[in-house]
Structure formats: C-alpha cells, structure tokens
Amino acid sequence: MSAAANIGVVGLAVMGSNLARNLASRSGNKVAIYNRSVEKTNDLVANHPEANFIASDSIDEFVASLAKPRIAIIMVQAGFATDAVITALSERFEKDDIIVDGGNALYTDTIRREKEVSAKNIHFVGAGISGGEEGALKGPSIMPGGSKEAYEHLGPILRSIAAVAEDEACVTHIGSDGAGHFVKMIHNGIEYADMQLIAEAYDILRKAGGLNPIEISRVLTEWNAGELESYLIEITAEVLAQVDQKTGEPLVDVILDAAGSKGTGVWTVQNALDLGTPVSGIAEAVFARSLSSQAAQRAGAPEYSAGDTIWEIADQGAFIEDVRQALYASKIVAYAQGFDAIGAGALENNWDINLGEVAKIWRGGCIIRAQFLNRISDAYRQDSKLLSLLFDGYFIRAIEDAAGAWRQVVSKASLAGIPIPAFASSLSYFDGLRAERLPAALVQGQRDFFGAHTYKRVDMPGAFHTLWSGDKSEIQTD
Numbered sequence: 001m002s003a004a005a006n007i008g009v010v011g012l013a014v015m016g017s018n019l020a021r022n023l024a025s026r027s028g029n030k031v032a033i034y035n036r037s038v039e040k041t042n043d044l045v046a047n048h049p050e051a052n053f054i055a056s057d058s059i060d061e062f063v064a065s066l067a068k069p070r071i072a073i074i075m076v077q078a079g080f081a082t083d084a085v086i087t088a089l090s091e092r093f094e095k096d097d098i099i100v101d102g103g104n105a106l107y108t109d110t111i112r113r114e115k116e117v118s119a120k121n122i123h124f125v126g127a128g129i130s131g132g133e134e135g136a137l138k139g140p141s142i143m144p145g146g147s148k149e150a151y152e153h154l155g156p157i158l159r160s161i162a163a164v165a166e167d168e169a170c171v172t173h174i175g176s177d178g179a180g181h182f183v184k185m186i187h188n189g190i191e192y193a194d195m196q197l198i199a200e201a202y203d204i205l206r207k208a209g210g211l212n213p214i215e216i217s218r219v220l221t222e223w224n225a226g227e228l229e230s231y232l233i234e235i236t237a238e239v240l241a242q243v244d245q246k247t248g249e250p251l252v253d254v255i256l257d258a259a260g261s262k263g264t265g266v267w268t269v270q271n272a273l274d275l276g277t278p279v280s281g282i283a284e285a286v287f288a289r290s291l292s293s294q295a296a297q298r299a300g301a302p303e304y305s306a307g308d309t310i311w312e313i314a315d316q317g318a319f320i321e322d323v324r325q326a327l328y329a330s331k332i333v334a335y336a337q338g339f340d341a342i343g344a345g346a347l348e349n350n351w352d353i354n355l356g357e358v359a360k361i362w363r364g365g366c367i368i369r370a371q372f373l374n375r376i377s378d379a380y381r382q383d384s385k386l387l388s389l390l391f392d393g394y395f396i397r398a399i400e401d402a403a404g405a406w407r408q409v410v411s412k413a414s415l416a417g418i419p420i421p422a423f424a425s426s427l428s429y430f431d432g433l434r435a436e437r438l439p440a441a442l443v444q445g446q447r448d449f450f451g452a453h454t455y456k457r458v459d460m461p462g463a464f465h466t467l468w469s470g471d472k473s474e475i476q477t478d
C-alpha cells in the first residue's frame with residue numbers, strides 16, 4: 001500500500017466517523033481510517049464513497065497508509081480503550097509522528113500519556129473536541145494541547161475542519177501537555193451551569209408566572225435575539241415547543257425529571273476543589289442533577305408546611321424581564337468562575353493559556369457557543385491579567401443593570417418555594433466577592449479555638465493563637 005494519507009482516524013463510532021468525513025470533505029486531506037471491528041469501517045466506506053477513504057482492517061495496514069510525519073486522531077472511549085490504541089500506535093509510529101487523542105480524556109491522563117509517548121520522540125496531543133456528533137461533522141470547536149512543534153503540523157489540518165466564527169477558525173493551541181483537555185473539561189462544566197440556569201428560569205416562568213411550555217419557548221426565542229443569544233437558549237426553545245407524539249402533551253412534561261451526566265461536570269468541580277477556586281454555579285448544577293436523580297428519597301419526602309407563599313405578579317412583562325436579567329447576571333458569574341478555574345489550572349500546571357483566545361474558539365462549534373463570548377474575549381484582550389470577568393467595564397455595567405431584578409427573582413423564588421440553587425449561589429458569590437469583610441474572620445477564630453490553627457491579624461504580620469483554654473491571652477507563633 002502506498003503511504004498516501006496525510007491524516008488518519010482511529011475509532012469509527014459516531015464521533016470518529018463524522019470527524020473522518022469532515023476531514024475528507026476539506027481540500028488537501030486524504031483520510032485513512034481504522035476501527036477495531038471491521039463492520040464499522042466497511043459501513044463508513046460503503047455509505048460515503050465520496051470521502052475516498054483509505055480503509056484498513058489492521059492497525060499495521062493503517063499505519064502503513066499514513067504519509068510521514070504520520071498523524072492519527074484517536075476517537076475512542078476515554079480510559080482503557082484510549083490507552084490500548086495509544087500503545088498500539090506508539091509501538092508502530094516513529095520519531096516526529098503525531099498521536100492526537102480527540103476523546104474526552106481526563107487531563108491528568110493526558111499529562112501522563114504525553115510523558116510516556118514523547119519519551120519515544122513521538123508527539124502526543126490531547127485535543128478537546130466539542131460540538132457533539134453534528135460539530136464533528138460540520139465543524140467543532142477544538143482545544144489542542146501538546147507541544148508547539150506538533151501544533152505547527154497539526155494546526156492547518158485542525159483549522160480546516162473547525163467551526164468558523166466571524167471568519168476565524170474555532171481552534172487555537174491552548175498550551176502544553178494536558179492544557180487542551182483541561183480547558184475542554186471546564187467548557188463542559190460551564191455548559192452544566194448554563195443549562196441549569198436556563199432550566200431554573202424556565203421553572204420560575206412556569207411555576208410562578210403560569211406560562212406554559214409553548215409560551216416559555218416563545219419567551220426564549222425573544223431572549224435569543226438579545227444579549228442571551230446562544231445555542232443553548234435556541235435549543236431549549238425547540239425542546240419546549242416539542243409536543244409528545246404519543247400523548248399530545250408537551251414533551252418536557254413526559255420526560256422523567258432525573259438528569260444524567262457523563263462525568264466532566266464532576267471532574268470540573270473535583271478539580272476546582274483541589275485548586276481552591278470557587279465554581280459554585282457549576283457545583284450547584286452538578287448537585288442539582290444529583291438531587292433530581294435521588295428518586296427514592298424524593299418520592300419519600302413528606303408534605304411539608306414549608307412557609308412558601310404565592311408570588312404575586314402584577315405586571316407579567318416586567319416579571320419576565322426580571323427573570324431574563326437574573327439569568328444573564330447568573331450566567332456572567334458562571335462564566336467568570338469557569339474562566340477563573342482555567343486561570344487557576346494554568347497557574348498550577350505552568351500553562352500559558354490565553355483566556356481571550358479560549359473565549360474566541362468557543363464562539364462557534366461548541367455547545368456553549370454564544371455572542372456573549374465576544375464580550376469575554378474583549379475583556380481579556382483589554383486586560384490579560386483581569387482578576388475576574390466581573391471587574392471588566394462591560395460586565396460591571398451588565399451586573400449593575402441586572403442586580404435589582406436578580407435580587408427580586410432570587411428572593412421571591414425562595415419565598416415561593418421554587419428551587420433555584422444556581423441563581424442563588426451565583427448571587428451569593430457576587431455578594432461575597434464584593435464584600436469588604438467576610439465572616440471568614442470568625443471561621444478563623446473558630447478554627448483557632450478547637451484546633452489551634454492560628455490566624456493572621458489585620459494590623460500586623462505573623463501568625464497568632466489565643467490561649468482559649470488558658471488565660472485567653474494571645475501568643476505569636478510565626
């Protein structure tokens with residue numbers, strides 16, 4: 001066989017086969033394909049003759065079909081399957097060849113794999129790919145890590161298949177080793193928060209405002225023409241407008257209210273806990289899914305007399321606008337927290353991540369794509385050392401404009417007994433961030449009392465401990 005392909009794809013389930021077709025449809029690419037079971041390979045070749053794939057039944061044949069430097073994108077399940085394919089390729093690849101893992105790997109696995117593979121002088125690139133199956137086919141947002149050298153070869157190919165937003169390809173070299181998969185993980189965490197916030201807005205409009213799903217769908221369609229414009233608002237409007245074909249009821253009313261997850265939201269929160277960076281909006285979104293899935297516990301809840309009261313709505317239009325404002329402000333907080341988490345991860349792992357570029361490549365192809373990301377990109381372009389997105393001029397004004405409505409919605413939803421974990425935690429985060437003094441001083445006092453953990457003083461350097469069980473005098477310990 002002649003080594004004629006400039007790129008190969010291993011793993012031909014939904015993502016891999018669509019990515020292979022996307023690659024083949026772009027000029028200049030000749031695509032080699034391989035899958036463990038030959039049926040998927042044969043199906044792909046038979047169904048898409050226009051792609052002119054170079055198909056192989058064995059990994060040896062696949063490797064031989066790639067021109068040097070060989071580049072193979074792996075699209076298999078994260079974990080053992082990915083390790084098995086990497087091992088098979090790295091046993092056959094040679095110096096300067098490039099293995100790309102396009103699956104949803106945990107970034108710490110990517111760091112390990114990069115070390116192992118690069119020890120053989122083979123490049124390893126962990127690339128986060130977002131946009132689901134449609135994105136893989138029509139243009140995803142791509143977040144590659146790995147070395148700059150590998151990106152020089154890989155960049156033009158990835159640019160050829162990525163989504164395009166405002167004439168720019170939604171791909172950039174994120175940083176070394178696991179940086180790409182780290183940023184993809186945070187992307188998914190933000191996605192959890194965004195979805196939960198939209199769901200809470202829906203719940204308020206329905207339970208307090210008495211709007212039905214079709215009416216709420218129309219509200220979301222109107223919102224989608226303004227600053228909330230996003231793929232998630234757009235698809236939510238579609239879901240709410242859908243009528244169940246079996247019962248004639250709104251589809252949302254016949255879907256079991258137990259939300260699943262595949263783990264990247266959990267990874268984001270676990271990681272943020274390790275880094276000590278608050279991602280409360282994302283965490284509440286993950287926990288809201290957990291609570292929704294506690295079927296037995298929810299079914300066993302007694303009929304509480306919980307003091308909830310009717311939300312009296314005098315002006316329906318003003319009420320809907322307040323909910324929109326609360327959603328926008330909470331969303332800004334969720335994104336601010338997500339970008340903080342990327343900054344914290346970059347610091348911890350010595351990645352030089354350009355946050356403005358990250359915002360830019362999320363404008364197209366991915367699930368959280370939105371106009372709003374232009375504002376985030378602008379904010380970081382104006383000040384790459386911005387301490388929080390909430391301190392950028394545009395976002396200060398947006399939050400100030402929304403703050404009154406935000407407080408009304410959070411307080412009135414609480415009075416009405418409507419659960420709003422992400423709305424409420426976002427507002428509390430904002431209030432915590434801007435507070436001159438936090439009750440953390442008292443927590444330090446408590447910690448010193450029972451554990452002699454010491455505290456710092458506002459008026460002098462050093463560490464101090466009060467002799468709580470003695471004469472209550474203070475001693476300096478450091």
Ligand code: NBP
Nearest residue numbers: 011012013014015036037075076077078081084103104132
């Ligand atoms: P799956 O992960 O469901 O399928 C795995 C594919 O890899 C199958 O075709 C399987 O072959 C093949 N494979 C090979 Br080659 N070697 C394997 C091995 N040693 N063990 C197991 N399978 C092996 O595919 P997917 O849903 O297309 O997802 C691919 C990756 O993309 C995953 O990491 C996923 O998390 C990620 N991702 C998915 C989405 C999405 O929307 N689905 C979005 C973004 C990212 P077989 O035919 O012999 O079983």
